[in-house]
Every structure is written in structure tokens, then in C-alpha cells.
Amino acid sequence: MQNQAIGIFDSGIGGTSIWKEITALLPHENTIYLADSKYAPYGKRSREEIIKLSIKNTKKLLELDCKLIVVACNTATTNAIQILRSTFSIPFIGIEPAIKPAAINTQTKNIGVLATKGTLTSELFAKTSDLYTQNIKVTEIVGTGLVELIEEGKVYTPEMYNLLSSYMRPMIDANIDYLVLGCSHYPYLIPVLKKIVSDKVTIIDSGEAVARQTKTVLTSSNLLNTSSEKGNHLLYSNTDIKALKDIITTNNLNYQIDTLAF
Numbered sequence: 001m002q003n004q005a006i007g008i009f010d011s012g013i014g015g016t017s018i019w020k021e022i023t024a025l026l027p028h029e030n031t032i033y034l035a036d037s038k039y040a041p042y043g044k045r046s047r048e049e050i051i052k053l054s055i056k057n058t059k060k061l062l063e064l065d066c067k068l069i070v071v072a073c074n075t076a077t078t079n080a081i082q083i084l085r086s087t088f089s090i091p092f093i094g095i096e097p098a099i100k101p102a103a104i105n106t107q108t109k110n111i112g113v114l115a116t117k118g119t120l121t122s123e124l125f126a127k128t129s130d131l132y133t134q135n136i137k138v139t140e141i142v143g144t145g146l147v148e149l150i151e152e153g154k155v156y157t158p159e160m161y162n163l164l165s166s167y168m169r170p171m172i173d174a175n176i177d178y179l180v181l182g183c184s185h186y187p188y189l190i191p192v193l194k195k196i197v198s199d200k201v202t203i204i205d206s207g208e209a210v211a212r213q214t215k216t217v218l219t220s221s222n223l224l225n226t227s228s229e230k231g232n233h234l235l236y237s238n239t240d241i242k243a244l245k246d247i248i249t250t251n252n253l254n255y256q257i258d259t260l261a262f
Contacts, residue, residue, distance in 0.1 A: 005030040007066030009057040012040035014185025015072030021207035029190035035237040041147035042075040045114020060262040077123035097182035101133040112171035115182025236260035
């Protein structure tokens with residue numbers, strides 16, 4: 001099983017931000033990535049739909065012989081990962097907004113969270129926030145429309161800049177010093193966000209932490225690939241692959257991008 005691939009899925013191309021961290025930390029691992037762009041974004045769907053889609057993606061990755069699955073989607077993690085873990089015997093790694101480091105390190109006692117509606121209204125997010133944000137003001141903003149623009153390749157456009165500016169205004173007014181990105185698509189917005197918020201605002205995403213946790217679980221489960229060869233990576237979309245091709249801009253990995261029905 002050590003040579004089998006790590007499976008990763010997200011509601012579109014955003015989870016490639018997590019995939020990049022995993023491949024950087026674990027260069028000898030093989031990976032299979034599912035971009036479920038046909039049903040993106042999950043953040044505006046009901047919990048029942050999110051669970052159904054997460055099970056669908058999991059079954060496909062199991063068909064492809066994966067040894068561990070990374071749910072590279074905040075909305076799918078916060079709404080479905082407990083059910084996935086109780087339904088399937090394979091190890092799962094989830095991703096949720098990195099509220100803890102922001103809450104611990106804030107000096108202004110004001111932090112911002114930019115996420116999807118599906119994440120911000122989830123029970124898991126509420127529990128995490130309640131646990132770490134006592135005596136801290138949290139400004140939560142639903143990033144409506146951001147995932148769609150990223151999927152359309154419109155990150156560096158006036159439309160994106162103006163939309164992000166409108167979402168950041170309440171956070172800037174609240175004097176936040178930490179901005180937590182609660183969607184795996186959002187790390188691709190960091191260059192734009194840095195033009196909008198003060199350089200005193202630290203932007204946090206969960207990518208590195210997810211990669212470290214993946215390594216920890218692989219090691220403890222005796223699933224770590226011991227090969228000295230570079231990993232092979234298959235990335236699939238169930239719609240047009242152009243967006244996926246455009247966002248994977250590395251020449252250092254052995255990867256292939258294709259369409260797949262799932």
C-alpha cells in the first residue's frame with residue numbers, strides 16, 4: 001500500500017493549493033487529485049448535498065486505489081468528514097480555517113475570517129471558533145462569488161479586486177491584524193489581498209498544516225512511500241481542464257491533467 005497514491009478532492013481547482021504543499025513536503029508520494037468543478041462551489045449547497053458529493057468523490061478515489069484521502073475543501077471537511085470517517089475505513093485528512101494561530105497571536109484582539117457560507121454556518125466551525133476566540137472579536141465574511149471567479153481564471157482582474165475590497169472593508173474597519181482564509185481556493189488571492197489590506201495584517205491559510213498532518217498520518221499508519229523516485233501525479237476535472245491546466249504552473253513534477261467522469 002505504500003506505493004499507492006494519496007487521494008485529494010475539492011469542489012474545483014482550489015484544492016491544488018493544498019496539493020502543492022503536499023507534493024512539496026512529500027516529493028516521493030504519488031497523488032490523484034479530483035477537481036469536482038461540475039458541482040463547484042460546495043459553499044452554497046446544502047449539507048445533504050455536500051455529504052453526497054463528498055461520498056461520491058471518496059468512492060471514485062477508492063476505485064483509483066488511493067491509500068489516504070485529503071478532503072482539500074473547508075466546506076466538505078466541516079460538513080462531511082465525520083460521516084466519511086464513519087463510513088470508510090481509509091484515513092482522512094481534513095482542512096478547516098486556521099482560527100487557533102490567529103486567535104493566539106492577535107495583538108489587536110480582532111481577527112477576520114473569509115470563507116464560504118457552508119463553512120461559516122457549519123457546526124464544526126462554530127465549535128472551533130467558540131473554543132479559541134473568547135474575548136476576541138471575529139469578523140466573518142462570506143466570500144460570495146470568489147470561487148466562481150477563480151474557477152474562471154479571473155484572479156487578477158478589476159472585478160476580483162473590487163469584490164475583495166468590498167469584503168475586506170468591514171475587516172479593515174474592525175482593525176484586524178490576522179486574516180484567516182477559510183477556503184482552499186483563497187490562497188490564490190493572497191497577492192491581490194496584500195494590495196488591499198495593510199502589511200500589518202498577517203494572512204493565514206491551512207496548506208502547510210494539512211501537508212504536515214498528512215505526513216504524520218502516513219508515518220503513523222506505516223503508509224509512507226519509501227521510494228527514492230519522484231512521485232507521479234494525476235489531476236482530473238469533470239469539466240473543461242483549462243482552469244486546472246492554467247493553475248498548475250510547475251515544471252518540477254511528473255504530472256498529467258485529464259478529464260474524468262465522476
